[in-house]
Amino acid sequence: xxxxxxxxFLGVADELHFGRAAERLYIAQSAxxxxxxxxxxxxxxxxxxxxxxxxxxxxxxxAFYAEARRVLERAERAGRVARAAARGHAAVLELAYxxxxxxxxxxxxxxxxxxxxxxxxxxxEVVSPRIEGDLDEDLIDIAVxxxxxxxxxxxxxLLDDEPFVAVVHPSLDLAARSSIAVADLAEEQFVLPRAxxxxxxxxxxxxxxRHAGFRPGVAAEADSPSGWMVPVVAxxxxxxxxxxxxxxxxxxxxxxxxTGPAPRALTTLVWRTGAPPHVHAFTERVRHPRxx
Numbered sequence: 654x655x656x657x658x659x660x661x662f663l664g665v666a667d668e669l670h671f672g673r674a675a676e677r678l679y680i681a682q683s684a685x686x687x688x689x690x691x692x693x694x695x696x697x698x699x700x701x702x703x704x705x706x707x708x709x710x711x712x713x714x715x716a717f718y719a720e721a722r723r724v725l726e727r728a729e730r731a732g733r734v735a736r737a738a739a740r741g742h743a744a745v746l747e748l749a750y751x752x753x754x755x756x757x758x759x760x761x762x763x764x765x766x767x768x769x770x771x772x773x774x775x776x777x778e779v780v781s782p783r784i785e786g787d788l789d790e791d792l793i794d795i796a797v798x799x800x801x802x803x804x805x806x807x808x809x810x811l812l813d814d815e816p817f818v819a820v821v822h823p824s825l826d827l828a829a830r831s832s833i834a835v836a837d838l839a840e841e842q843f844v845l846p847r848a849x850x851x852x853x854x855x856x857x858x859x860x861x862x863r864h865a866g867f868r869p870g871v872a873a874e875a876d877s878p879s880g881w882m883v884p885v886v887a888x889x890x891x892x893x894x895x896x897x898x899x900x901x902x903x904x905x906x907x908x909x910x911x912t913g914p915a916p917r918a919l920t921t922l923v924w925r926t927g928a929p930p931h932v933h934a935f936t937e938r939v940r941h942p943r944x945x
Contacts, residue, residue, distance in 0.1 A: 656728055658692045659721040661685055662700065666718050669708045726792050746935055749779045749787060750797035752877055753851055755897035758813050758920050762797065765938050774935070781851050788925055794932045795924040800853035806926050810940060813920040817857065819909040820882065820899045822889040828907040835865040835911060841891040842872035844884040850876045854918070858893045861916045882906060 661678060665685065668674040675682040693700050700714035710718060748766065750759060766774035779787065785802065787793045801809055819838060821827050827837065843862075846855040862869040872890040875881035882902040884890050895918035899908045922939060924932050 654692070654695055656725065658688055658695075659725055661688045662692055663718065663721055663725065665689060665701065665708070666710055666714065669710075671708070723790060723792070746774045746795065746931055747777070747793040748774055748795050748797070748935075749777050749784060749793045751781045751784070751799055751851065752778055753781075753799050753846075753854060753895065753898060753918075754797050754920060755813050755815065755895070757897075758797065761812075761942075762939065765935065765942065780849065781853065782849060784923070788923065794928060795922060795935065798853075798921050798923055799851055800857075800919050801921050802923055807923055808926055808928075808936075810922040810936060811919060812922055812939075813918075815896050815918050815920075817861070817893045817911065817916040817918060818896050818899050819891065819911055820885055820894050820902070821891045821907050821909065822885055823905075823907050824889060825891070825907075827891070827909070830909060832910045832912045834913060835861050835893070836867070838862075838869075838891050838893075839865070839867040841870070842888065843869040844873045844875055844881060844888070844890050844892040845869070845871055846881060847874040847876050854895075857916045857918070861893060 661674075661680070664674040664678045665671060668677065671682050671685060675685045678685065680688075689701065696713070696717065698713040698717075699711050700717055702709040702711050702714075746766070748762065750762070763776070766776070777793070779793075779796075781799060784793075784796045784798050785804070788796060788807065797812065801811075803809075819827075819833050819835075821838075821841070825841070827833060827841075839862075843858070845858055846852075848855055859869060872888045873884035875884070878898045878901065881892065881894060881898065882905075885892055886902070886905045893911075893916065896908070897918075899906070902908075922936065924936060
């Protein structure tokens with residue numbers, strides 16, 4: 654079984670369309686179909702359900718997809734490690750971060766990585782729900798997450814702690830206020846982070862609303878920081894968001910301080926207990942930047 658076959662299968666599985674996958678993978682559609690058939694013969698199971706109008710993964714295909722993705726990611730990492738060794742570097746530090754990471758936190762990590770003498774650092778944006786699995790599978794060395802995991806076998810370092818604020822459309826009456834209680838938003842439609850993107854942030858917002866005595870109505874769900882704020886502007890909606898995210902949209906949406914004990918957005922560095930020396934060297938550099 655060749656890595657190229659796995660790459661072609663993943664392309665078809667992601668697109669669920671042979672034509673689009675062939676275009677994306679720079680291969681003729683007929684050749685792509687032949688590769689997938691050959692792969693299915695090697696595996697001994699049909700991976701794709703080829704309907705007249707669409708393609709779906711079979712149960713075997715769904716199971717195979719997850720393992721194939723891991724194999725390719727490990728192969729890519731092996732290549733990066735080899736290239737680093739060829740340049741005289743002892744290690745590659747795989748650092749994942751969520752897109753909700755405050756810009757100043759990410760900038761600080763980039764500065765740390767650019768001055769690191771222990772090896773190459775590769776930064777990769779991932780969605781929050783993938784973090785724990787990637788750490789467990791040894792696909793990443795260290796991660797920047799929203800919130801905390803508090804899990805045995807992991808070490809954590811708090812990087813940032815900021816308040817949530819209310820974000821409202823400028824045309825709403827609420828926009829004229831300098832501060833607001835969460836309960837004042839009970840009649841408004843909310844934009845929430847999608848659970849597949851940032852479940853911990855979504856839980857904080859829903860929890861704050863329930864504590865204020867209501868369940869938020871949902872106007873839209875978001876898959877990114879920009880996607881979080883755009884519906885506030887486009888749909889005349891509201892949300893609660895970390896101040897660093899809300900501040901990016903100051904010209905289009907009104908950012909309002911929350912009265913009382915506001916929810917907090919934590920940003921945390923997470924790595925495995927017993928991680929290799931280059932991981933601990935990096936975390937110590939982050940923990941004590943002036944001593945580096």
